[in-house]
Amino acid sequence: MNDSIEDPDAPAPGSRRPGGRTARTRAAVRDAVLTGLAEHGYPSLTVEYVAERSGVHKTTLYRRWGGVEGMVADALDLAGEDSWTPPDTGSLAGDLRALAREVVEGFGDPARAAAPTAFVGAAFQSPRAADALHSFYAERFRRCEEVVSRAVDRGEAPATTDAGAVVRAVSAPLFLRLFVTREPVDGSLADQAADAALAAVAAGVYTRRTGAPVTGARNKD
Structure with a gap:
């Protein structure tokens, strides 16, 4: 398992808009959570799965997100930071x-x-x-x-x-x-x-x- 994208000193999600390695870590965890939800559903999603899929050590996941609930919530928070805009058809x-x-x-x-x-x-x-x-x-x-x-x-x-x-x-x-x-x-x-x-x-x-x-x-x- 690759721990190279970890940032042990990063702040908890929501404390500031992260950048650099922190942003990559958050995105990797988000992607792993999305894949796990799609493949297994929420009841079967585990910290071990996210750690293996994202390359972020599970101790880091527990420290920053507290567990599966926190990772799922943060994945939704991250999704809400996109640039989506509503349609403008003229009527x-x-x-x-x-x-x-x-x-x-x-x-x-x-x-x-x-x-x-x-x-x-x-x-x-x-x-x-x-x-x-x-x-x-x-x-x-x-x-x-x-x-x-x-x-x-x-x-x-x-x-x-x-x-x-x-x-x-x-x-x-x-x-x-x-x-x-x-x-x-x-x-x-x-x-x-x-x-x-x-x-x-x-x-x-x-x-x-x-x-x-x-x-x-x-x-x-």
């Missing part, structure tokens, strides 16, 4: 359809869907993974709100439209089929979900109401 209808089709294309291909599906499964078994998954999608939806902002500027949606609610409404029926009822999804269902959200926008269903909770906020007991 709200086109943008919502493009967003819905991204969901279908991402989860419809078994090879591409294995790791992200395992992340969702991990969230049901690990509080840290659940928090990381929440943060990942909160950031994704935040970026998608630009789609609705542009639509308001073009006069395609009321100025008081809740952008977060709209973009969540597009993916919600698709995620229901993918992860709850385990039904197949395709392009026509993606378009249907987008068109339903678009009709709701036009009807004023997603207009913000005074005193309504902020979309995406987690309830705290």
